[in-house]
Amino acid sequence: MGRHCAKGGTLVEFTVVAGVFYLTLFSIIEFGRVLYTWNVLDEITRRGARLAAVCPIASSAGIISRSTFNGGIIHDLAADNLKIEYLDGDAVPINDTNVNFVDIRFVRASIEGYQFQAFIPFISLLLPAPSFATVLPSESLGISPPGAVVGGGNINC
Secondary structure (H helix, E strand, O other), rough: OOHHHHHHHHHHHHHHHHHHHHHHHHHHHHHHHHHHHHHHHHHHHHHHHHHHHHHOOOHHHHHHHHHHHHHHHOOOOHHEEEEEEOOOOOOOOOOOOOHHHHHEEEEEEEOOOOOOEEEEOOOOEEEEEEOOOEEEOOOOOOOOOOOOOOOOOOOOO
């Protein structure tokens, strides 16, 4: 009689162990997705700052679309999340870049307000991502000196 009762116990034990195993496995996969997404967001700010440092100020919409990989990797990243700012020597944002163009010393690209959508079955979970920012020194800002060869580089503004 003892051997007959043990058959059901094995099934219950397997169910509990398998549930814990799959929960752990999918938690590790989801954590990897979070780290990957945050790494991509950091890369987007780096690319955005680089493009803003060498492209004309008027082309900020193009900078945003090219630096976000044309929306291919992170589908729910909106253009509103990426912000391009031009800073003076004291790292204070310049409001009117047309008037104070010669004061621009740095370019800051930042991502704020992005929320990561987790793929957890039966649960809709949005994780707020931290703010990401990259600050680079301004370079040409799309202006070429007289007599310079234009179009020789690999950055297309």
